[in-house]
Amino acid sequence: AQRVTQPEKLLSVFKGAPVELKCNYSYSGSPELFWYVQYSRQRLQLLLRHISRESIKGFTADLNKGETSFHLKKPFAQEEDSAMYYCALSEDRGSTLGRLYFGRGTQLTVWP
Amino acid sequence: NAGVTQTPKFQVLKTGQSMTLQCAQDMNHEYMSWYRQDPGMGLRLIHYSVGAGITDQGEVPNGYNVSRSTTEDFPLRLLSAAPSQTSVYFCASSYLRQAPEAFFGQGTRLTVV
Numbered sequence: 001a002q003r004v005t006q007p008e009k010l011l012s013v014f015k016g017a018p019v020e021l022k023c024n025y026s027y028s029g030s031p032e033l034f035w036y037v038q039y040s041r042q043r044l045q046l047l048l049r050h051i052s053r054e055s056i057k058g059f060t061a062d063l064n065k066g067e068t069s070f071h072l073k074k075p076f077a078q079e080e081d082s083a084m085y086y087c088a089l090s091e092d093r094g095s096t097l098g099r100l101y102f103g104r105g106t107q108l109t110v111w112p
Numbered sequence: 113n114a115g116v117t118q119t120p121k122f123q124v125l126k127t128g129q130s131m132t133l134q135c136a137q138d139m140n141h142e143y144m145s146w147y148r149q150d151p152g153m154g155l156r157l158i159h160y161s162v163g164a165g166i167t168d169q170g171e172v173p174n175g176y177n178v179s180r181s182t183t184e185d186f187p188l189r190l191l192s193a194a195p196s197q198t199s200v201y202f203c204a205s206s207y208l209r210q211a212p213e214a215f216f217g218q219g220t221r222l223t224v225v
Contacts, residue, residue, distance in 0.1 A: 009152060032211040044155075044202065044216040051211050086154060090211060098143030098162060098208045104154035 003027055004089050006103035013077050014111050021072040021106045023061075023087030032090040033063055033070040034100070039083045047072075047085070057081070077110045084108075114138050118203050118217030125193040125224045133188040133220050135203030141215070142208035144186040148172065148199040149219075155202065161186055162208055193224045 005024045013019045025031060035047040048056045050063040050070060061072045070087060087103040119134045137144065145160035157170030161180040175197060177189040186205075190197060201220045206212035 006154075034211075034213075036214075043218045044204075044214075046213045049211060049213070088214075098206055098212050099145070099157070099160060100204075100212075100214055101157075102147075102155040104152065 003101040004087050004103035006085075006087055006106050008106045009104070010107050010109070012109045012111060015079055016076050019074050019077040019081070019108065019110070021085050021087075021108065023070045023072065023103060025068050025070065025087075025089050027068075027089060027091065029091060033061070034088040034090070035059070035061055035070075035072050036086040036088055036102075037083050038086070044086065077108075079110050079112055082108055082110045116203055116205055116215050116217040118201075118220050120220060121218065123220060123222050125190070125222065127193060127195060127224060129193050131190050131193065133190075133201055133203075133222075135186045135188065135217060136184050137186075137203075137205040137215070138184065139205060139215065140183060141205035142183070143212065144180065144203065144205045145170070145214075146176070146178065146186070146188045147202045147204065148197075149202060150199050158188065158201075190222075195224045198222060198224045 034049045036044045037047045038044045059074045063070050084105050084107050086105045088100045116137045142163050146158040147155040156172045158176050159178040161167045164180050164183050167178050203217040204214045206214045
C-alpha cells in the first residue's frame, strides 16, 4: 500500500506566486515526515522535517494528523526553487527505523 | 567530507551482463539502502541493511543482490542485466534511529541495451 501520496506530478507557478506541494500519508502510528529536494543534476538532499518545525529557504510544512497531510508551502516562489520534491515518511516502530517511504515526487517549475 | 560515494556515475550494459554498483559512506551510519528512480515512479527501495551482515529486501528486489560485509560498504549487484533495469540508482545512508536524515550518493545512471 502506498504510504505517501503526492497527487501532482508537475506543478508550475510564476516567480513571486505562492506555491503548495501536496503530500498525504497513510500510517496508523506516529510517523516522521520529511521533504527531500533534488535540484537538476544534484543528489537528493533533505529540505526539512516536521520535528524541526523550521523554515528552510522560505519553505514550511505543517503536519496535520487529522488530514494526514504534510503539505510544503512557500509564499513567494523563486526560480531557483525549480526542482523535484519528494515527500517521505519514516515509521516509529523499532524494526523499520531508518527506512524511508517516498512519494512519487512533484516536479516544480517556477517561471520568470 | 566525502559523505556517500557511488561509483560509477554512468554505465551502459548489454542485456545479460552483470555488474556491481559501489556505495561507500564514511559517517559510520548503520542503515544503508539502494533505490531506483524512474520517471513517474519516484524512489523505490531495492534492498536495505541495518548493519554489517544484515540485509533485507525492499519493494523491488528482483534481479539484484546486496551484501554488507563492513559498515562502510554496500554494493549492489545486477546478476543478469535486463532493459527493465535501465534507471538511475541511488545509495543512501543514515543513522538507525527515529527521524533519520538520509544522505544520498550522487547517483548512477544505468542503461541496459
